[in-house]
Amino acid sequence: MPPTLDHPASDRLVIVMVGLPARGKTYTARKLSRYLRWQGRAARVFNVGNYRRERLGAQQPADFFDPTNPEGVAARRAMAEAALKDMLGWLQAGGEVGLYDATNSTKARRRWVRETCEAAGCRVLFVESVCDDPAVLDHTIRETKLRSPDYRDVDPDQAVADFKRRIAMYERAYEPVDEPDASWVRIIDAGRQLQVHRLTGYLPSRIVPFLMNLHLSPRRIWLTRHGESLFNVQDRIGGNAGLTARGRAYGRALKQFFDRQNVPDLVVWTSTLRRTRETAAELGRSFRPWKPLDEIDAGVYDGWTYAEVRDQAPEEFAERGADKLRYRYPRGESYLDVLQRLDPVLIELERQRRPVLVIAHNAVIRSLYAYFADESAEQVPQIDIPLNTLIELTPRAYGSAETRHTLIP
């Protein structure tokens, strides 16, 4: 991607996770990676635990993690080195943000990671997760660790006990991040408090608002395109047409759906365009129009049919076909522009604890959906979002569960 100011001087960044086991490091690393990939950056998680599982086998007893067991120490060090080497190789080959997911719980280990990364020309940001709330820890262990290959076919209570012994091994040697010259973010008790130290660079400053608004409260998010509009029927792009009778019927079907769901605190967002507001009007609930949810701006081709663009502007049509993500309609927008203007919407969606229904447009729903489905920016223009279909998402620790409701045929 050519550098734009939205992606300025893409200096390579390594985000080094820090924390005892079961502190949500992998959750945070995956969320960050998902967010960065959604923005169109090359981001990738390198999980040292996976190297261990792949190379040494999953089921190691807790004393493998005992810092006084020289064989375990050497084996784990070798895995850490292999993952770091692979990450730096990937960054040299064009990667932008590597996420190094391991406990990194001692200053000596962090100094080695940092010096190695900086010597390879990468900046380093530590992201430490700290949590001493036993309820949160127990929940994390049962939600994520017991599903890990490390404990396949192991009795759950026995697995929890083993995992707590593993944590205790690390606790003895744990040194919180307080390196005075380092850049770091500390997440305390799953977001209750956030500490940010010596942040420099554009990308780190963009990551913090995202981290700050993450939470684990259960909730649902619904995404839908507006009901059928007059322009949909004519196959025209853009415009500001109203709904057809069928489009209004979809609005009524949405109302029936949400009346059955019993969500009195539902938050409804629309774009500022007629077709989304007319769809929302059928719900009989208050809704807020939001400009960043407007459809991709087709610029000079607003109001044209795709056939007209193909026949009368074949070069533009071909250029768009060749790179639908970066192609910007003359005087209009690219998908990448849309992703960027949706950034505050996405952060607000993450922040919301109430259930949210977003009624928007094809390119916009594709863009938002991509984040929840863990699709990179490259995939966004290909995602299939049919009309008359309500997408229900339930965010989980790793990814989101999805149900599609076809409300009218």
Added chain:
Amino acid sequence: MPPTLDHPASDRLVIVMVGLPARGKTYTARKLSRYLRWQGRAARVFNVGNYRRERLGAQQPADFFDPTNPEGVAARRAMAEAALKDMLGWLQAGGEVGLYDATNSTKARRRWVRETCEAAGCRVLFVESVCDDPAVLDHTIRETKLRSPDYRDVDPDQAVADFKRRIAMYERAYEPVDEPDASWVRIIDAGRQLQVHRLTGYLPSRIVPFLMNLHLSPRRIWLTRHGESLFNVQDRIGGNAGLTARGRAYGRALKQFFDRQNVPDLVVWTSTLRRTRETAAELGRSFRPWKPLDEIDAGVYDGWTYAEVRDQAPEEFAERGADKLRYRYPRGESYLDVLQRLDPVLIELERQRRPVLVIAHNAVIRSLYAYFADESAEQVPQIDIPLNTLIELTPRAYGSAETRHTLIP
């Protein structure tokens, strides 16, 4: 303003500054107020020190601030009550964000402030500034306090000594914010570290990225419109015209200016439109086009002259004249839309330590300039930004110094 999702459910917020004297509370409160007013919110600082100066006279000796001096304590408490009462009255009358600027250095004082505000239906966010770096403190005292009416006509060294005695009075009783159920942000050593605790609500989540990127490093920012374009000559709005010969001459004049300035590390931003890129091309430096810097979208009137809009769409013309801030061109943008999409640009401008030149458009430069000139959103559409003029801004603790260079007649 009607609520939009960008200004959702405008629950009233009180930002309560906390910190010893000379910790930058007033600086931070004013910056925040400026930022919020720029976004179109009703924000206002209530500075308890000003109540004291206005009602009791400026020049009180340090022992007025001695917590064991009952007369001083009672007088200062009365000033704190008067400012809080005025602030809550202003919020009831339609204010959105009150900034309560005082030391608020004890838990008892903060409990009283918080309970009073919450009883009046306002949320409370504490913003504490902590600094123990003697060099920063000395700089702050000399930069701001010695210019205060408290020390008019006082010998500087004597004033510094008196002010340090005043700080010592507060230090004895100072209790850092650690109220477990409160929302707070702690700024440590002028931004080296930031701590964020139990942030809830949309507005607090928007404030943190701004606070996180503030810094006191000296630097200059230049704002300019592009050189004259073919559309400027024809008095047409919007479009994507190139420069006239005169427009290119302005680009060359900019080059001469910056060659003389000796700013090898100058960062140059343009919009994605031809006229700004063609202006920047004359500089012979690299520059980055940024979509949020594009001119306000005139929607269906793109390419029209103002005379044509007035004659052929008199109702739109009148509606725009009546409220130029909120008027949204059909299928286009309002000034308020432009302010919102410029938010990441502004935060990136604050974050930059290098000198920055922004080459953009009338509505965009008006919007950015308004922030530095401490103009509210309401003023933005009236600001005069002539062509062929380079605006040089030097951010200071309170506001910015400004020079206008008319580079070609």
